[in-house]
Every structure is written in C-alpha cells, then in structure tokens.
Amino acid sequence: MPPDSPSPDSSESSDSVVPLDPSDASSPESSASASRLERLRRVAFEAVLVAGGVVLFLVMLYEMHTPPPENGFLSPALVGLAGVVLLWPLRGHKAVRALLLSGGLLLLLWTLDKVSRVLVPFAAVYLLAYLLNPLVERLRERYQVPRWLPSLVVTSLVVGVFVLFILILAPNIANQAQALSDRVLGTVQTLRAWLEASTVLDALEGAGLLQKQEVIAQLQALIKEQAGRLPSAAENLVASLGSFLGVVTLLALVPVILFYTLKDYPTVQSGLVDLFPTAGGRRDYLVEAGSIVGRYFRGQLLISIIATINVSVLLFLFDIPFWLLIGLLAGLLNLIPQIGALITMVVGALVALILGSWVKAVIVIAVLLGESLLEQSVLTPNILSYQVGLHPLLVLFSLLVFGTLLGVFGLLIAVPMTAILMTGYRAFREELTLDLSEYGAP
Template identity: 65%
Template sequence: MTAFETVLIAGGVVLFLVLLYEMEVPSQDGSFLNPLLVSVAGLIMLWPLRRHQTVRALLFSGGMLVLLWTMNQVAGILVMFVGVYLMAYLLNPAVTVLRDSYRVPRWLSSLIAAMIAVGVVVLFVLLLAPNIANQIEAFSDRVVGGVDSLRAWLASSTVLDSLEQAGVIEKQEAIGQAQQFIQEQARQLPEAAQRLARSLGSLLSFVTVLALVPVLFFYTLKDYPSIRDAIIGLFPTASGRRDYLVEAGSIVGRYLRGQLVISAIAAFNVSVFLYIFDIPFWLLIGLMAGVLNFIPNLGAIATMIIGGVIALIFGGWIKALILVAVLLGQGLLEQSLLTPNIMSYQVGLHPVLVLFSLLVFGSFLGIFGLLIAVPATAILTTAYRAYREELTLELSDYGTPDEAKGQGSKPLI
C-alpha cells in the first residue's frame, strides 16, 4: 500500500468519525455540514480504493449510518407510505379473490376496497373520535379532581403512619410527591392531544395529506404485485432464491389479518358490555382492550389491571368485578371460538420465545415494539431457518471426509 493510499484511508476514517459526530450532535441552522455531505465526501475519497477490505468496511458501515439517518429525517413521509403499503398488503387477498373468482378487473376491485377502507376510517372519525376525545378530557378532569380526595385518604391512612414510625418514609413528603406525580400524569393527557393536533401541521398540509392518502392507497393496491416483487428484490437471496420471504410474508399476513379481526371483535364486545353495565370510560377501556390484544398474553393482563384500577377508582368494587368478568368472558370467547376459527396460521414460535421477544422488542421500541414483536420474530426465525437449511444443503454436496477420500470429491475447505 502506497503512502497516498494510506493518507486516503486515514482521511476516510476521519470523515467517518465526523459523520458519527454530525449524527449525534445535529448542526445548527444555517450550518453547511450535514451527514449527507460528509458521506459524499467520504465516498469520493475512498471510491478509488474500494477493492481494499478496510475501505469496503468503511463504505458499508458509513452507508448504513447515512441510510438510517435519512430514514429518520423523512420518518413522517415514510410512516404514511408504510401505513398505505401495510393496508394494501392486508387487503390484497380480497382484491385477488374478486379478480380470480368473479372476474372483476383489478383496478375496479382495488377501487372498491379503497372506498370501503376510506369509508370505515371516515365513519370512525365522525362517530368515535369525538366520544374518545370527550372521555379522555373527562378522565383527565376526574383524575385532577380526585387528587384532593387522594391526599385526604393518604393523610388519614394508618399505613403511612406505620411506615413513618418505622423510618421508611416521611409521610408529608410522600403525600406531596404522590399528589405531584398524579397531577403531572393527568396534565399529560390533554397536552398529548394538543401535541398530536399540532403535529398535523397547518390546515392546508392536513387537507393535502388527507386527499393524497386515498389516491396513494388505490394505486398501491392496484399495482401491489409489482410493488411487492420490487421490494422483495431488495432482500438477499439464499442460493438465488427468496423462498424464505414468501414463507415469512405468508405467516405475517395471516397473523396480522386474523389479529386485526379478533382485536376489532374484542374492542366491540368489551365496549358494548361495559356500556350496558355503565362502567366508567367504557369506550377508552374497550379500545385499549382491542389495541393491547395485539400483544400476546401481556396485553390481556395489562388491560385487566389498568381497566380494573380505573373501574375501581371511579366506579367501586362492583364495577371493577363486572369489568373483570367481561374481560374474562372475552378471553374465553377468543380461546374457545375466535382464535381456532379465525387464526388459521402457524407462527411456529415457542411460548417462551414469544415472551422473550416481547420483552426484548418492548425494551428497545416501547409499545410499538410490543405490537411488532411476534411478526418480526417470525420473520427472523424464518430467515434463519432458510439460511441454516441452505448451509446444510451446500455442505452435504461434498459428503463426509471419509467419502471425500474414497470418491475423490472436492475437499471441504
């Protein structure tokens, strides 16, 4: 390696460190440098030496970092496209059935599916969104209004007196901290709604997005097979084939479609029965039961705990017992009827692995990680099985060492 090549590699390492710094400490407004420009400079500097392993490692790692940085910068746009593609992915079987069984042109079946999906969303916004907002506001007001009652109950409780006598806590300080914590958490509910409203941007941009999504969804659903094939083409192959992607996609598709149906049924059933028995904040608890239904095992436990506490505080013991009975009935219905008939899939994951994936994904990505833990783990395990089987097949072509000596086969190494 010449001195000039050494200087270029050293410069590439310096630019890589600058790239890391720019990604960790964003530049001020008006600054010229940004990760994209630094990566372009590094690419120009190292491209003549791309055959060296060190340079290839720098280019690959730097490219991955820039790709992740770019995705983070355009996350708002990507979320819309990912959501549209996911909806097209879920509705593609229905469009395919209409085309194959009833000879409906794909563009017409896609238009019908898009209109139905948009109509469901509009119906949800018009009917449920105002009630959800009202219940969130009422819940926040009830929590804030109940702080004084909680303070009085804590002040009269003998438990805190016993703990103070034992030297474990300071009673007045504990009461003040509990009151402050509850007030802060209660204030975050309306503030979160306000932040969500502000994140939509101006009215013009909101209307633009609202008009763009149905059109984008229609074209994505109409041309879904070609878009899917193009995306699959981006993934690595196993001996020239991508069968593992087809298997993983089939597993995840059946899982998501079945889980969506069961979650919708759970949200409807729980909301209706809680409304009939006049449970406080029935709609919020019902929607929470539907959303958390996506989290195996942990979702039902979390719904029962959170819903039970809400019903106990704002409705009393009888309301809490009714809520627990409703959730237990819904769980029994899912296990005995809904899951065996709707979830016609085999994820192939051991329960211990499912719980492990929930904890790992949840620790890294929060509630979003819990929602995607099972399908993501199914994809990873399917890809690993494909890699392992392909490796076994390749090695089996050479036979055992004894067979290689007797038959004159190629050596293993």
C-alpha cells in the first residue's frame, strides 16, 4: 500500500472529528452569568417590595395619626391590606415577618380604638356575666333545670335592679349634685373674703413667693369651673355614648347580650381562653388568674355595696349635707385599695366643712374611719378570704402606673390586672431565656 494513501481507520477517525463552535467553549461562563443576573434581578425585585412595604407602613402610621377627610378613600385598614398583599410573597424573611407583625399589631390596636364604643358594652356585659356565673351555676345544680332558665332569672333581676336605680336613686343623685353646685358657687364670695383677710397669704406675698390677688382670682375661677361641671357630668356621660337613639338601642341590647352570655358562658369562656398563648402547652395560668380576678371583683363589689349603704345611712341619720353623694363616692372609691378610702375621707370632710360646720366634718371623718375599720377587721377577712399575692409597694406602684395611663378606669383595674400579669409571668418564667452571648463581638 502506498504510503500516501489513507487507511480506512484514519479516514473514519478524520470524518468523525467535528469542529467545535466557539460559543460552546464559553457556555459554562454564560450560564453562570445568566444565573448571577437572574439572582440580581430577584434581589432587586425583593428590595423594591420591601421598600414599598416600608412606605405603606409609614403611610398607615400617618393615616392613623391624621383625622381622615370627609370624602377620603384611604384608611389604615386599606393601606395595611395593601401592605400585606405586597409583602406576603416575602413572608419567609425575618425582617418582613417583623414588619408584618408590627403593622398588624398597630392595626389591631387602631381597630380596637375605633370600635371601642361597640366593644365596651360587650366587655362590661362579659365582666358582669363572669361575676354572676357562679350564681347561675348554683341555681342550675340546685334545681336541676336547663341553664337558660337561671340565666333568664338572673338577667331579669339585674334589669330590675337597674330600673329601680334609675327610678329611685338617679333623681336624688341629680338633685343633690345640682344643690351641691349651687352651694359651692354661693360660697365662692365667702371664700374670697376669708382668703383676703388671711394673714398667711399676706406673709407669703411679703416674702415675694406669690401674688395674693392673683392666687385668689385663680382659685375662685377654678372653684367656679369645677362646680359648674358637677351637674352636667351625667349629661356629658350620656352625650359621649352617642345619640338618644343609640343610647336606647344600647340599653335594649344589653339585657339580650347578658342573657346569651350567661346562657352560653362556658362556651364563650373556652373560646376566649383559646385566644391566649400556652405555657408548656397548658393554660393553667389563665385559670389561676381568672380565679384571682373573679374573687377580687366579687368581693370588692360586695364590700363597696355594704360601704355605700353604711355610709349613706349613717350620714343621713346625722343630717350631713349631700349624704347620698358622699356614700356613693365611698362605695365607688372603695374599689381602689388603700387610696380610695383616703380620697373619700378628704373630699367628704371638705364638703362637710365648707357647707356645714366643724362638727359635721368630724362626724364625716368618724363615719368613714369606722367604715374603714369595719372593712379591715370584718368584711375583708371574711369576704376576701384569700391573698392576691402582691406586695403593698407593688400595689401602690400599679395604682400609680395604671392611673397615669388610663385615669380612673386604670385605678379600678390596677390590682387585678397586676395580678394577671404576675401570674402570666410566673407561668412563662421557665420558658423565657435571655442569652446575650450570641450578640457578643465576633
């Protein structure tokens, strides 16, 4: 075979060789570049969504703070919904979850504030049903009747007591409030003359600490302003509830709500308990806190009713002016431990001193002191036969904090709410850990 002739094997191998496309040589690099570009696009898209969510969060805060116009379309609820739709695909990120959680919490608080007029009657009725539930249970077990029957009886008793209060006590309270306002306004000039003749103010003015006439004028204006508010307090309360039709509708619905709440109280209570988080998979802390609050409120209400009756009757027998107002004030402020009795004593003594005499002021102080001793020695040990488990300093601190945040309502709920918080803290204490080592310097 001539040397120049190709062999069959070599010809086949030469035919099988296919030249490579230059673009194929760089295909791994192109794939990596495309993947990197896609990743950048995805990151940029997520960044735009997060930025839009932050903007909507700020807009929602602005809408919450600024009163909406009459024909405005935007509202915090709509802005919050748009934020949820925008951020929901990125809910796997911790920052996005934190933004959704904080926005949802603020939106929930804003909604509760807006519907507070609707929620307050339901909350008050539930509290009343909570206090009356043991009576319903006792009647049901004793007479072996369906639960709806004792619920109807208890609801009828509550409505009857309320109607009697409106027909009998409310006119007397209004008359005494009006008379007290007139008497206070009538004594303003006498008080001014007494202050002008006082040597104490002269001595303070001579020392350069105050201006006598300016102090007298400010004190006189303050007394007139406060006295003028007294007879209109009930009218302002009714006006705050809304229109007359709204008040009538509310009064008509309360008995119905109370009946159904008492009738289905176990189911309602179970549903509310399920809304709270668990500690170690259990909710025993809610049972303990509920027991504390229930006994506290039942006992305090019973003691307040006894205090109102005792103080009012004794002051009426001693012919003390405005005996009913002082008695009601003693019963209401009795719900505020440690501070309420002191406030009642000071206010009652001032009313008796200004509008009566020294003798009447001493009688008021003696009656209130006797009632306080009766509560501490007889009523509280026998009616509130338990320990809330709070130190006196913690009670005073809770009263100041809740009073500052919520006013008079905060003073009324300070002790039970503090007991609930402490009970919940004790339940979660073993579950809570704080490890700061992971936040150390790298």
